Amino acid sequence: MLLFLMLVLLMLPCCIVCGTSSINCSIYDDPFPIPHNFYQPGDFLIGGIAAQVAFLNNPPSFLEHPARMVVDEPGSVTKNYQHILAMAFAVKELNENPNFLTNISLGLYIINSYGLGRMTFKATLSVLSAQQRLVPNFSCDNRQKFIAVIGGRLSETSAQIGSILNIYNTPQLTFGSFSLAKDDKKQFPSIYQMVPGDTHQYRGVIKLFHHFRWTWIGLLAMDDDMGNQFLRRITPLLFENSICFSFIYKITKVTYIKDMSDFVIKQAEHYPLLMDKKLNKFLRKTLFNNSVGESIKFDQDGELVTVFDVTNWVTFSNGSFARVKVGRLDPQAPSENELTLEDDQIVWHRSFNQVLPISVCNDPCQPGFSKSKKEGEKFCCYDCTPCPEGMTSENNDMDACVECPDNRFPSERHHECLLKITTYLSYEETLGIIFLILAVSFSLVTSLLLGTFMKYKDTPIVKANNRSLTYILLLSLLLCFLSSLMFIGKPGKVTCLLRQTTFSLIFCVALSSVLAKTITVVLAFMATKPGSHMRRWVGKKLAYSIVLSGSLIQAVICTVWVCISPPFPQMNMHAQPREIILECNEGSALMFYSVLGYLVFLASVSFTVAFLARKLPGSFNEAKFITFSMLVFCSVWFSFLPTYLSSKGKSMVAVEIFSILSSAVALLGCIFFPKCYIILLRPEMNIREQIIRTM
Incomplete structure (x- = not known):
């Protein structure tokens, strides 16, 4: 006061002082x-x-006379x-x-x-x-x-x-x-x-509810305009702060x-x-x-600006009580510092066993679950639904499950996000070691075959089918086996840029050589007929022209590819749920499939020409082997496409390496193993007289 x-x-x-003139008053x-x-x-x-x-x-009872x-x-x-x-x-x-x-x-x-x-x-x-x-x-x-x-x-x-x-x-x-x-x-x-x-008090009470995690309360109000006003003001505040009330009890009073x-x-x-x-x-x-x-x-609304004390009423067994200050509410402070409490100073009533009471509609949803609304219930009452696949919730009472960051994946219980491991087809894992052994082994075999053919270069069976083309084909197959090693190991900018183009160019040289050998066989047979004009086409120039022109077209395609949209390394976060795949992005899918399509085109032409020449005399029986090798080659790469598209991560790389090795082995085995058999095990058949006799 x-x-x-x-x-x-x-x-x-500031008061206005009235004059002192006399006034004649006549007020009753x-x-x-x-x-x-x-x-x-x-x-x-x-x-x-x-x-x-x-x-x-006393309200009228209508049971006695009003005078009494x-x-x-x-x-x-x-x-x-x-x-x-x-x-x-x-x-x-x-x-x-x-x-x-x-x-x-x-x-x-x-x-x-x-x-x-x-x-x-x-x-x-x-x-x-x-x-x-x-x-x-x-x-x-x-x-x-x-x-x-x-x-x-x-x-x-x-x-x-x-x-x-x-x-x-x-x-x-x-x-x-x-x-x-x-x-x-x-x-x-x-x-x-x-x-x-009251607004500050309402905010303070709501902060107390949040501090003690009470979300299920009851409301008591006077059954009059003030009570209704209280309910109108507090209800939206409770709703905005995710607090529900179980009941509203109105206390009547005389109006x-x-x-x-x-x-x-x-x-x-x-x-x-x-x-x-x-x-x-x-x-x-x-x-x-x-x-x-x-x-x-005072503030702009004429309200006193002050700080509230948070008081704990401590009751004793004899009915007495004491007021203990346990905190303060400062409406002018920042929101996070508005309420300060000393929880260790609070003494709870005996009916709560002197521990913090729990006031919630249901138990909180544990991590790995999210809240789902109960039909016909308050929003504080909810069911707990497990997080779906690929999503997680790390805290209690999450409104919704969320996706993990790209570099993480949900745990089995969906209660945390675990770090994904970075992986690629490396030389340390079993599959990488198997491919390494196969590539090196086939490379050694090819080198031995090349050495054998160079050693017996003057024998009829080596000379009969264009010795230079044989060397080019064996050398290109050797490089094909070695090029598969570029697909193993951590992808880098250089390896991603070179591995597809290198593989396609080398294979193109090999297929162009096979095509040149097949055409050479056909032209050589046709040139033996009397009066044939094909003799002038038979020779090394035609074979070299076929190899060079066939390879040049592939080189142009690869150059356009590298200039327009070159391959580059990338981290694939979504191919595997628990892994980050380091891989090469091919840049332009159109150019990638154009390169493969051209290889299949060369193989198809070689297969067609060799198939037509399959009934040539036995000394030129290489066409039969080329036919079979091209059939295997086309089968491998036709099956490659659906398998490649349905694979993810390291499996895609493994499919391509397997296709490279298997198609190269088909060329190596079908074309050269029969000749090696004659050179090494049947030398009596590797003489000019025997070849002329078979003709």
């Missing part, structure tokens, strides 16, 4: 004055609205008497303290409102009038300067007082909660709350009689207004420290 009056003192310099006395009042004269007058005396109205019923029996509310004592004590202290007032005294005019709406309106009008007069804004006593009213413990009472005081722009200091919506508060610009608004606001407004139109706007403007800028060092100021 002393704080209220200090605020009023700060307003004194109030026919129904309020008997319970307290008046103390002073140079400046402060009004007070209290409810120390109340009327007890007790009507409007007064009763004393001793608890509210402290408000009157505090105000009187504060005025006394200020008047006796020379540091506050010099040659100025404060007066008091306290009137009882009896806790009734109609009496609150009458008390407010009486404060604004002269003593024993009921004419607001008119006083015969020019020595009394009325400056403010203190009163309103309940929102309803504050609104009733404020609806009259706002007409006269008279400041009103309330010592109770004034919980109105922001739009409603605009109707009461002269009300200043010395108790912080107040309809107020007289319309009457007061109409009466005020006939009297001049006290336009003390300077006073309200001054109050809104008030800032000082009270006797305990706390900063006192």
